[in-house]
Amino acid sequence: MKIRGATIAGGLALAAALTLSTATAASAADSWQRTTDVADSTYNNGHAKVCATGSPVGIACFQPYGEWFWLRDIDTNGEPVVVEWNYFGSDGARNGEAYWDGGAAAGWTNLNKSYYDNGNMRFRVCEADLSYPKTIVYDTCSSWYTAIT
Structure with missing residues (x-):
């Protein structure tokens, strides 16, 4: 027994x-995933996106169809950009960062994620400091934007 x-x-x-x-x-x-450089024409894929603007350093978009983050560095200061995101869904809550450190000349970059349908996504774009430990430069951030996954 x-x-x-x-x-x-x-x-x-x-x-x-x-x-x-x-x-x-x-x-x-x-946490802190690097986005992939893609042709600008890939961004224009016909699927709706919600975009975070208003930051002097970049633009970040979330595309619910396929759960794609799109990130673009628009400042030639040489500093990386990051999309900070928070997801709340029926499967729980997650958060993370996706960054690009390849410079503004690259154009659009992207990162594919996976979330349950009808969850709430909140995100914004900021400058990133990739020295250890990686941090967000908060005074460069856009407002928070929301989308449904």
């Missing part, structure tokens, strides 16, 4: 550990 109780307790402990490691991995995957 003791062996069975120990086996059940061990199984529950393993399940809890796997759950925690999965949650940690998902959270870590959302």
Whole structure:
């Protein structure tokens, strides 16, 4: 009887550990991801986007169809830009950052994510400081913008 109780307790402990490691991995995957340089024509794909403007350093857009972030550096100061985002959905809450450090000449960059449908996305664009630890330069940020996933 003791062996069975120990086996059940061990199984529950393993399940809890796997759950925690999965949650940690998902959270870590959302933090400070680099966007990919794409042709500007890719941005004009016919799908609606909500765009965060008003920052002197960049433009960030969220495209609900396919869950794409689009990021563009518009300042030639050589500093990276970042889209800071918060997602709230039926599957829980997540947040993260997607940045571009390749300069304004690149044009549009993007990053594909995955969220449950009908969640709430909140995001803004800012300048980033990529020295350790990576931080957001808050006095450069746009207002927060929202979209439905």
